[in-house]
Amino acid sequence: MPSIRRDGSGEREISVAEDLKGQRSAHATPRSIPAEPVVQPGLFPDDSVPDELVGYRVPTACQIAGITYRQLDYWARTGLVQPSIRGAAGSGSQRLYSFKDMLVLKIVKRLLDTGISLHNIRIAVEHLRQRGVADLANVTLFSDGTTVYECASPEEVVDLLQGGQGVFGIAVGGAMRELTGKIAEFPGEHADVVETGEKVVPFEDELASRRRNRARKIG
Template identity: 80%
Template sequence: MFPDDTLPDELVGYRVPTACQIAGITYRQLDYWARTSLVVPSIRGAKGSGSQRLYSFKDILVLKVVKRLLDTGVSLQNIRVAVDHLRQRGVADLARITLFSDGTTVYECTSAEEVVDLLQGGQGVFGIAVSGAMRELSGTIAEFPSERADDGEVEQAPEDELARRRTARTSRRTG
């Protein structure tokens, strides 16, 4: 599933319940952000009733960053500006970014010098190391079911003990 064991294949997507659980957001938040084009699913959007949206690894990473910015009090309007910058980046580029905010404006820093310049204003800021969120997401996401966009095949999450017992019980009944 992960070509370099750290990032998923670009055709691997995650359905809405999985994206919500991984990003730590509610369905209502995800739906609102998709309808208002804050974070839209890049693999497969909704195409009418009953269709399944598929979110990429990058989409879920952006969802996590949006959630963290909201949790720290940044307005949705300012988050939209930050998300526009993140959308233009590849996943590898995102790993080199640290986002800082003073609670109002979001700043993108890619070097220690930029961080020093930002901090010289003397005002308190917080930072989100996108690479840290990416590492956390890479470790977590592998435990969830995913779906390939090219053939629709669903990859199941690793089987746990309870699932193995159910499978064994079902095969004993049918066999």
Template identity: 70%
Template sequence: MFPDELFGESPNDEVLGYRGPAACQIVGITYRQLDYWARTKLVVPSIRTATGSGSQRLYSFKDLAVLKVVKNLLDTGVSLNNIRSAVEQLRRHGVRDLAKITLFSDGVTVYECTSPEEVVDLLQGGQGVFGIAVGGAMRELSGSIAHFPAERAGAGASVVDHAQEDELASRRNRGARSAG
């Protein structure tokens, strides 16, 4: 369903990461939001944090999925306090397990459901005003990230551009490679 290198399970066990500006565009948030969430430790980049002026944060696919859920919860009016508890729940799961989770909220509490039975039980109990299928957000992200350059997190980190290069970018890259 998702490419293995998004999960750190590629043949050479390198994980792809996305810098802050790309993460913002992929998820649909502002850089100011991303920076605030990182500084307040709501969503901290798991691959590389900022270590000073000029350093670049590097966000994993799981980080992007959590950012997308945070954005969706904010858009539906859930308080930042409840979002923090939802993020804590999501952090406890591996990235593949996230795809099986649906978050529901009654506007006060965020509930985590991992099976259709739990969803039915929650709804029958009168809980849940809206739900967010984390797997749906992840599928949306996996389609979006194809248009953004990624960076390998391994020792020999390099930028991986999923998008087709235009002719000018291709010439620049060839020139840079021959000069280096």
């Protein structure tokens, strides 16, 4: 993950496979990206990636991520972590957060708790968004308290620690397992539903209801 490192000459981007002198480490080897991500056995109950169209409402997202509504709302309004399934559009609409959204929420909360600035967290989040759920399971985030680094292989972890850059780490796969266990206790909603007043009904049922109402009026 490119990260921002501050020095006397200003800011510049470095990658985790580079050492402090900007030279690529001999321990770091190029990674080939598989055509289809392999899901780690036991990561999910049925060893399949969670449905990307199943979302969870704001109270659930707050409780699972361990954050307040004010934090969640601020992050959504500022674009840090926005609900990817459904945003708040109009009065009465409910935001829906996907499994991946809530994983990112948990990671953001942990990074904030360690004192990482929102600026550097935004950089980390942008890179997390570019990866699929299965890919994220292999990622470990490290930080020296200022910068966030991404490691996706044991070699990169060793290289980073030898450089003295890693003070604490977040194994995304571990956070994912924790999230999987918690999320099973809460109801999810599929993206193919529409809200009508206070009741949420399947889209197909709503269309059928409208047809019946028109038929009654014609009769």
